[in-house]
Amino acid sequence: MTQVRFRQALATLPTYVAGKGEAGKVVKLSSNELPFPPDSSVIQAGVNALSSANRYPSAIGSALVEKLAARFGLEQNQVVVGPGSIQVLANAITAVAQANNNVIYPWRSFEAYPILVGITGASSRKIPLTEQGSHDLKAILEAVDADTSAVILCSPNNPTGSSLSAEQVREFLKVLPHTVLAVLDEAYFEFDTSPGHVDGTDLLADFPNLLVLRTFSKAYGMAGLRCGYGLTSPQVAAAIRKVATPFGLSNVAEACALAALAAEETVRQQVGEITQERERVLNILRDNGWNIPQAGGNFIWFNGQIGAEIQAAMLSQGIQTRGFPEGLRVTIGSRTENDQFLMVMRDIKPS
Ligand SMILES: Cc1ncc(COP(=O)(O)O)c(C=O)c1O
Known part of the structure; x- marks a missing residue:
């Protein structure tokens, strides 16, 4: 056991929780990454x-x-x-x-x-x-x-x-x-x-x-x-x-x-793909009665308790999302990944 005296501030620091899942092994929609490899x-x-x-x-x-x-x-x-x-x-x-x-x-x-x-x-x-x-x-x-x-x-x-x-x-x-x-x-x-x-x-x-x-x-x-x-x-x-x-x-x-x-053109095209996907996913969810707030990033947010239910359902199908006490964040991935996510969402009732 070391006797090193650490700064007091360290005792109360929260630990950073990284989005779980190894891309390729699971559908990783937990860290707001781009699904495309670099140019x-x-x-x-x-x-x-x-x-x-x-x-x-x-x-x-x-x-x-x-x-x-x-x-x-x-x-x-x-x-x-x-x-x-x-x-x-x-x-x-x-x-x-x-x-x-x-x-x-x-x-x-x-x-x-x-x-x-x-x-x-x-x-x-x-x-x-x-x-x-x-x-x-x-x-x-x-x-x-x-x-x-x-x-x-x-x-x-x-x-x-x-x-x-x-x-x-x-x-x-x-x-x-x-x-x-x-x-x-x-x-x-x-x-x-x-x-x-x-x-x-x-x-x-x-x-x-x-x-x-x-x-x-x-x-x-x-x-x-x-x-x-x-x-x-x-x-x-x-x-x-x-x-x-x-x-x-x-x-x-x-x-x-x-x-x-x-390589700005590639970036523009890939960002365009993600924002289009985001709007597609949002429209489908909203049409199905989900109340999803404005989404300016490459992710969407489910507010409240329902987040835990969605996270568990996703996990059971190998889809990693990022849960917080206040709700659930889901990264917009490739079209295939988003379809997998939407497929699981079909079985969950909006709260
Ligand atoms: C709001 C916000 N700022 C900064 C970062 C970190 O970015 P970087 O990878 O450049 O350190 C993140 C990463 O998730 C983020 O969500």
């Missing part, structure tokens, strides 16, 4: 990068930073990249929060938030979602006090799928004290087809306390490679870089991300 050009770029794996990658992912800055019309010192947007978020929270501070976010939302906040020693203020599964922006603002270091918004929200409008976020940011870091987690941005939905990159010029998070894990189908990024002001980016692990992004992940940006 062959992305795979080739990864293979090529492996031949120089004896060398360290760029300390800050300079080639990808340069590409992303050009793409979004930003300066390079406004872009940070890292091994997944989770890591960029972890660095951002570490840069602003410490013991006696609080970080505010909607709940239920992405389950990494309480862990990342807890690690810093700050406390989490979880603001319940509205009945429609959306952010209660008014209540979030009311919870801000002098000790608030950051607020996290997630649009579309994981796991409920609701998205925020550009107008809502702009009004929110006008009121939020500019000393508070505002994180807008847009991990599922590319799947959002709701009219007027927020695009955080449009707000960066007006709000230097804003950090927009995007990822290659979802729409770009690179979850296993770990690559995400943040877009923000030079000052926030510099603070994130200070706490980031040097060489955090591997040369393989960077090369693949660059290739994925160049």
Whole structure:
């Protein structure tokens, strides 16, 4: 038994529960992944990068930073990249929060938030979602006090799928004290087809306390490679870089991300396929009497107790979904996978 003294904050950290199931062995609709493998050009770029794996990658992912800055019309010192947007978020929270501070976010939302906040020693203020599964922006603002270091918004929200409008976020940011870091987690941005939905990159010029998070894990189908990024002001980016692990992004992940940006047509087509599938699945379920909220991501949400019943029925047929105390999240997969899911749903009565 070790006698190492761990930080007290660790005692209360929740454990991250990853979506279960090994793709290929079960139908895996539990982790909001893309069902398609990366484009062959992305795979080739990864293979090529492996031949120089004896060398360290760029300390800050300079080639990808340069590409992303050009793409979004930003300066390079406004872009940070890292091994997944989770890591960029972890660095951002570490840069602003410490013991006696609080970080505010909607709940239920992405389950990494309480862990990342807890690690810093700050406390989490979880603001319940509205009945429609959306952010209660008014209540979030009311919870801000002098000790608030950051607020996290997630649009579309994981796991409920609701998205925020550009107008809502702009009004929110006008009121939020500019000393508070505002994180807008847009991990599922590319799947959002709701009219007027927020695009955080449009707000960066007006709000230097804003950090927009995007990822290659979802729409770009690179979850296993770990690559995400943040877009923000030079000052926030510099603070994130200070706490980031040097060489955090591997040369393989960077090369693949660059290739994925160049293979935009494939990404557009695959995202289009998923959003079409999402609407097909939603229409069928709604026609059958299911009340499913707005779904802006590559997943749908069943609110309430019925989620547990659906999850059990799916599991009995080898289909993995992701259950939460408040409901069930089901990832939109390939057409075949979605049909398998819908087949099981035929035997369940809407509550
Ligand atoms: C809302 C949200 N943000 C961030 C992430 C993590 O993304 P990444 O793989 O880039 O770390 C996820 C992954 O499920 C997510 O749902």
